Amino acid sequence: MVKDVWTIKRILEWTTEYFKRENIESPRLNAELLLAHILGKTRLQLYLEFDRPLSPEELTLFKKIIIKRSHRIPLSYLTGEQDFMGLRLKIDENVYIPRPETEILVEEALKTIRNIDFEEDKARGDFIIVDLGTGSGNIAIKLAVELEKSKIYAVDISSEAIGVARENVRRHNLSKRVTFLQGNLFIPLVDLGLEGKVDLVISNPPYVASEEMKSLPSEVLREPMIALEGGWDGLGIYRKIISQSPRFLRKKGFLALEIGHRQAKGIQDLILEQKELYSPQVISDYEGIERIIITKRI
Ligand SMILES: C[S@@+](CC[C@H](N)C(=O)[O-])C[C@H]1O[C@@H](n2cnc3c(N)ncnc32)[C@H](O)[C@@H]1O
Numbered sequence: 464m465v466k467d468v469w470t471i472k473r474i475l476e477w478t479t480e481y482f483k484r485e486n487i488e489s490p491r492l493n494a495e496l497l498l499a500h501i502l503g504k505t506r507l508q509l510y511l512e513f514d515r516p517l518s519p520e521e522l523t524l525f526k527k528i529i530i531k532r533s534h535r536i537p538l539s540y541l542t543g544e545q546d547f548m549g550l551r552l553k554i555d556e557n558v559y560i561p562r563p564e565t566e567i568l569v570e571e572a573l574k575t576i577r578n579i580d581f582e583e584d585k586a587r588g589d590f591i592i593v594d595l596g597t598g599s600g601n602i603a604i605k606l607a608v609e610l611e612k613s614k615i616y617a618v619d620i621s622s623e624a625i626g627v628a629r630e631n632v633r634r635h636n637l638s639k640r641v642t643f644l645q646g647n648l649f650i651p652l653v654d655l656g657l658e659g660k661v662d663l664v665i666s667n668p669p670y671v672a673s674e675e676m677k678s679l680p681s682e683v684l685r686e687p688m689i690a691l692e693g694g695w696d697g698l699g700i701y702r703k704i705i706s707q708s709p710r711f712l713r714k715k716g717f718l719a720l721e722i723g724h725r726q727a728k729g730i731q732d733l734i735l736e737q738k739e740l741y742s743p744q745v746i747s748d749y750e751g752i753e754r755i756i757i758t759k760r761i
Contacts (some may be wrong), residue, residue, distance in 0.1 A: 469522055472513040474498065478529055485533040485708055493538055494529075500542040501525045520578065525669035534679045550608070552631050554599055558621035561601040562609060564754055565667050566720045569605050571746055571755050572665050575717050579662070589614045590680040591657065593711065595666035596620075598690060600628030600641070602665055607637045618644045618651055621689055648700070649707045661711045667721035668702055672697035697723055701730050709739035711758035719757045727753040734758050 469477075475494050484489030495506045498662050501524050502509070502517075517525065528541055539545040539554045547561040552558060554598070564601060582661060590613040594603040597617035602752065607615050616631075619625050632641045644651035670693040671679065683691070693699050708718045718740065722730055728743050734756070736742045744760040 470516050471498065471502075471509050472519060474522075474525065475509070478525075480742065481529065482532070487532060492620070493532060494677050496538060497528050497532060497541060498525060500530060500698070527668055529737070531661075532609050536686065537685055539681050540685065544597070547599075548605045549639070549724050550601070550604055550635065552599050552601055552604070553627060553634065555627060556685065557621065557687060557704055558599040558627045559624075561599060561688050563612045564748060565602065567746065568665065568667060568719060568750055568755050571757060572663060572719045573609055574755060575719065576663055578650055586638065588612075590662045591660055592663045592665065593649075593652065593657075593661050596665065596668050596700070597628050597643070598624050598667075600631045602667065603628070603641050604631055604635055604637060605667070606634065607640050611633045613640060615641045616644055616652060616657070618646060619650065620645070620647055621687065624687070624690075636690065648703055649711060652711060658710055660713055661716055662713060663719065664704070664712060665719045666700075669693045669701035670700070670721075670723035670726060671695045693723075696729070698729050698733065699725060699728075702733060705733045705737060705740070706729070709737060709760055714760055716760045716761070717757060719755065721754060722756055724752060727756065 475498060478494035482493055487493055495509060498616055499509055500505050501521060523627045531541055537560055538557050538559045543554060544551055544559055545554045548566050552561065589612055592606055592613055592615045594615060594617045597619045599602050600617055602616040603615045607613060617628060622645050625645050629643055632638055669689065669691050671691045673692060673695050676692055712718065731745065734740050739761050741759045741761055743756045745753050747757040748754045
């Protein structure tokens with residue numbers, strides 16, 4: 464009868480095989496994270512309690528969640544959280560799931576802002592940063608944590624996303640330094656008198672071309688459409704951000720954008736068309752894929 468006991472070890476082995484058959488990427492990791500979530504434990508604790516049997520209630524809950532996973536509901540939507548640059552964030556189906564690529568955007572933005580010549584700029588107050596399309600608030604929160612002297616305006620068109628981001632900011636005790644604005648790109652900033660005052664505009668906008676939406680993996684299609692689709696050629700939101708940024712950036716203020724695969728040339732051209740922006744720098748990720756574009760207000 465011992466065979467019928469579902470211990471942590473046995474259920475993990477069984478689920479790993481099940482996820483393999485279902486073509487779920489990283490099957491063992493998925494099994495561990497979902498079981499840890501159901502049992503309210505860390506992955507390490509699972510290993511320390513390998514022989515602990517699951518109760519019938521725990522088994523039922525676990526069965527439900529692994530079926531959902533096999534239906535391609537993303538792991539982060541099932542566990543309700545995602546780590547981003549060492550921060551634990553609340554996530555639900557109303558927000559785009561933060562990706563590792565975006566860490567490069569934040570790292571490059573931090574390098575850029577830390578290089579600002581403090582001697583030259585001694586009289587300045589806090590850095591003013593605008594995060595366009597904040598989603599779960601990941602970029603805004605990491606920047607606020609790293610830059611103590613900063614005031615961040617986080618904008619999103621989705622009020623549901625703002626709700627999640629606000630909760631994340633509250634959990635990280637940053638509510639005083641991150642202000643949320645619901646609306647279309649720069650529009651909510653107009654009434655705040657921020658024209659010509661912003662040090663950094665940062666964005667990871669939706670950039671999938673309408674045509675390519677249907678070929679996205681079914682898991683990605685579970686994420687909000689508004690977070691993915693960037694118009695017929697994928698550059699719609701970039702056009703708006705690039706043309707409107709000069710109005711809000713201070714002189715020598717930066718614009719840092721994450722870009723999609725093979726979009727660098729198109730976005731560089733949009734920046735070069737803007738007389739008030741310097742010619743941009745393109746930064747590649749560790750695999751040599753062009754990921755980030757940074758430019759500066761003349
Ligand atoms: C790709 S997600 C990025 C989320 C997050 N910043 C990140 O990097 O993980 C794009 C976000 O832009 C928002 N968005 C789309 N169109 C927008 C618009 N016109 N104005 C403001 N936000 C917009 C979406 O709701 C979504 O949260």
